[in-house]
Amino acid sequence: MVIIRAIGWVRERLGIHDVAHKRISKPQRIADLIPELRSPLFNNIIILVNGRPATKDTVVNDNDEILLMPVTSGG
Amino acid sequence: MKGWWGKVLRINLSENKVSVQKIEAETLVKFIGGRGLAAKILWDELKPGIDPLSPENKLIIAAGPLTGVVGPSTGKLVVAAKSPLTNGYGDGNIGTNASVQLRKAGYDAIVVEGASKKPVYIYIEDDKVDIISAEGLWGRDTFETERLLKEVHGKDVGVLLIGPAGENLVRYATIISQEGRSGGRPGIGAVMGSKKLKAIVIRGTKEIPVADKNEVVKVASEAYREIKNAPAYNFWMRQGTMATIEWSNTNSVLPTFNFREGVFDFYRLIDGYSMEAMKVTQRGCPNCNMICGNVVIDYEKELSELDYENVAMLGSNIGLGHLGKVATLNKLADKYGIDTISLGNVLAFATEASEKKLIDEKIEWGDFKKYKELVEDIAFRRGLGDLLAEGTKRISEKIKGDSWKWAMNVKGLEISAYDCHAAPAMALAYATSPIGAHHKDAWVIAWEVKVGRTTYTKEKVEKVIELQRIRGGIFETLVACRLPWIELGLKLEYYMRLFKAATGIDMTLNDYYKVADRVYALIRAFWVREYGEKWSREMDYPPARWFEEPLTKGPLKGAHLDREKYDTMLSWYYEIRGWDERGIPRKSTLEELGLSDVARELEKYVELSK
Ligand code: SF4
Numbered sequence: 001m002v003i004i005r006a007i008g009w010v011r012e013r014l015g016i017h018d019v020a021h022k023r024i025s026k027p028q029r030i031a032d033l034i035p036e037l038r039s040p041l042f043n044n045i046i047i048l049v050n051g052r053p054a055t056k057d058t059v060v061n062d063n064d065e066i067l068l069m070p071v072t073s074g075g
Numbered sequence: 076m077k078g079w080w081g082k083v084l085r086i087n088l089s090e091n092k093v094s095v096q097k098i099e100a101e102t103l104v105k106f107i108g109g110r111g112l113a114a115k116i117l118w119d120e121l122k123p124g125i126d127p128l129s130p131e132n133k134l135i136i137a138a139g140p141l142t143g144v145v146g147p148s149t150g151k152l153v154v155a156a157k158s159p160l161t162n163g164y165g166d167g168n169i170g171t172n173a174s175v176q177l178r179k180a181g182y183d184a185i186v187v188e189g190a191s192k193k194p195v196y197i198y199i200e201d202d203k204v205d206i207i208s209a210e211g212l213w214g215r216d217t218f219e220t221e222r223l224l225k226e227v228h229g230k231d232v233g234v235l236l237i238g239p240a241g242e243n244l245v246r247y248a249t250i251i252s253q254e255g256r257s258g259g260r261p262g263i264g265a266v267m268g269s270k271k272l273k274a275i276v277i278r279g280t281k282e283i284p285v286a287d288k289n290e291v292v293k294v295a296s297e298a299y300r301e302i303k304n305a306p307a308y309n310f311w312m313r314q315g316t317m318a319t320i321e322w323s324n325t326n327s328v329l330p331t332f333n334f335r336e337g338v339f340d341f342y343r344l345i346d347g348y349s350m351e352a353m354k355v356t357q358r359g360c361p362n363c364n365m366i367c368g369n370v371v372i373d374y375e376k377e378l379s380e381l382d383y384e385n386v387a388m389l390g391s392n393i394g395l396g397h398l399g400k401v402a403t404l405n406k407l408a409d410k411y412g413i414d415t416i417s418l419g420n421v422l423a424f425a426t427e428a429s430e431k432k433l434i435d436e437k438i439e440w441g442d443f444k445k446y447k448e449l450v451e452d453i454a455f456r457r458g459l460g461d462l463l464a465e466g467t468k469r470i471s472e473k474i475k476g477d478s479w480k481w482a483m484n485v486k487g488l489e490i491s492a493y494d495c496h497a498a499p500a501m502a503l504a505y506a507t508s509p510i511g512a513h514h515k516d517a518w519v520i521a522w523e524v525k526v527g528r529t530t531y532t533k534e535k536v537e538k539v540i541e542l543q544r545i546r547g548g549i550f551e552t553l554v555a556c557r558l559p560w561i562e563l564g565l566k567l568e569y570y571m572r573l574f575k576a577a578t579g580i581d582m583t584l585n586d587y588y589k590v591a592d593r594v595y596a597l598i599r600a601f602w603v604r605e606y607g608e609k610w611s612r613e614m615d616y617p618p619a620r621w622f623e624e625p626l627t628k629g630p631l632k633g634a635h636l637d638r639e640k641y642d643t644m645l646s647w648y649y650e651i652r653g654w655d656e657r658g659i660p661r662k663s664t665l666e667e668l669g670l671s672d673v674a675r676e677l678e679k680y681v682e683l684s685k
Contacts, residue, residue: 008307008310008314008322009306009309009311041306044564046521046524052527053525053526069325069326070318071521071522071525072316072319072322072521072562073316073319073518073521073558073562
């Protein structure tokens with residue numbers, strides 16, 4: 001099971017609540033696991049896998065945790 | 076010359092004199108406006124070593140060539156002076172109708188000199204300038220004062236004013252406008268108070284001169300459209316910067332308990348969703364189509380305008396997990412004219428000092444009632460408030476112990492709302508910001524999260540400088556709000572196009588970077604001239620807490636900054652900027668930036684490296 005967390009507008013655009021889970025049978029690219037991310041809307045977002053920097057092309061395995069976040073500035 | 080009026084309005088309050096001074100075209104092209112113009116005037120005209128709260132200091136209100144011109148978020152101006160908090164260069168920007176009115180009145184900047192013996196305010200209507208008694212306004216809060224001034228002068232005037240904190244010379248008093256628009260963190264409100272100047276009221280009726288009006292409208296319309304089409308637009312309109320509470324907590328950078336931690340157990344109670352549930356209306360700056368001032372009903376059933384910085388600093392950083400109460404503290408700060416970022420730092424610092432028995436007063440984390448009393452005591456300099464009004468650096472020098480390690484400031488200016496235990500680039504950005512610790516110049520943390528938190532690379536240093544050039548250089552001199560660009564991805568090329576349409580001058584991004592470097596070098600020269608031989612690279616260090624006390628909670632538990640690696644980053648920073656190992660611009664750098672006169676003056680105070 002891959003854990004997917006997202007925050008801010010990215011979460012709302014993806015329609016995820018706090019956490020989503022996806023079952024995978026073999027390692028998969030993030031962009032294949034979450035095809036919505038291929039949209040240009042998500043060109044400039046932050047992706048972490050298990051707390052480490054990643055991209056849409058990063059391959060995830062069972063039990064990995066993906067975190068998707070907008071770039072924000074706070075003011 | 077199009078784009079600028081080429082005029083500075085000078086008001087001497089000691090002599091009750093008003094004059095208009097021409098600014099040379101060459102100066103405008105070199106320094107553009109806003110921060111650039113303010114730094115140039117302060118460098119040329121202030122005697123080093125003056126008391127910032129004496130009549131010798133000057134208060135600068137400076138617009139830029141885009142201020143007031145139709146275009147995304149161009150309703151901003153810069154306020155600047157020698158800072159009573161840092162004794163160095165200080166400035167801040169405010170989004171206010173006063174910026175538009177200033178430009179329509181026919182000026183690029185106002186310089187207020189000297190000091191009045193009695194409280195006054197200044198009324199400007201185009202070429203007519205009156206200095207009027209403010210005896211009846213002195214002592215009143217900023218909301219009431221603005222209302223009264225508008226009753227007299229009409230609703231459409233622009234107003235810049237101070238509250239009791241500025242009057243009582245609180246070292247982190249700000250200038251306020253429109254009930255909550257606040258600017259000038261490094262005590263620019265106290266400088267205004269020291270001049271016994273309660274307010275500046277402006278009405279302008281002229282047309283701002285631009286080179287190509289049709290092109291301005293065309294570029295502005297395209298840019299406004301692009302903003303509205305941004306993927307994050309709707310969410311931004313709901314939460315504005317308040318969405319950052321959740322973001323910061325997720326990334327362990329939400330300042331908590333005086334920056335001891337980066338996560339707050341009750342962050343949900345103060346986040347953007349909690350704010351949405353309380354929101355009654357939305358306010359913003361002129362010319363903005365993505366207004367971000369979220370107004371809620373506070374604990375005392377009054378209106379309070381919230382953003383991320385004030386909620387983080389008056390919420391998690393003081394252990395207060397109740398948004399209504401945070402909003403009340405925020406409203407009081409706005410009414411009294413106190414900077415919310417420094418205030419949140421000072422309250423947290425006082426709480427920790429109480430916990431460690433370095434002060435007698437009993438203050439507990441999250442004690443709203445006590446904090447509320449303290450905010451009032453600070454504004455009126457009563458009891459402990461008199462000491463707290465001095466800012467964390469001076470308080471720490473007084474109460475001693477190891478408090479200097481957790482007095483969370485750089486150069487005396489308190490840190491804004493991002494914890495840097497695990498963010499070396501953001502720590503460097505704070506430490507090298509031209510006014511002391513502030514996120515305005517380089518908010519690098521999102522990029523740092525993207526590329527990795529634990530590394531200390533030259534690439535990170537280059538990014539800090541790139542952002543300083545854009546945020547602290549382009550946006551602070553144009554003067555325009557950076558949020559359309561950083562939050563909703565509006566391309567920088569729009570600003571270059573608008574600049575060309577307004578001024579007729581075709582500048583590439585690289586040309587503008589050179590302007591930014593010039594302004595940075597000039598501001599650094601100002602600091603060095605003030606500090607003389609006392610200046611050292613230690614001035615560009617973040618607080619010891621981030622090096623010595625690891626995070627004890629959250630996903631980054633155990634993280635702290637590495638001093639040696641930070642020092643290497645700082646050396647790279649100086650190298651790229653053409654500054655020497657002390658952080659002083661080299662003579663050759665100043666000359667290359669067209670600042671030979673600055674080099675000659677600076678050499679009187681310190682030896683310059685070649
Ligand atoms: S985005 Fe916010 S701060 Fe910027 S101009 Fe608009 S209202 Fe003002």
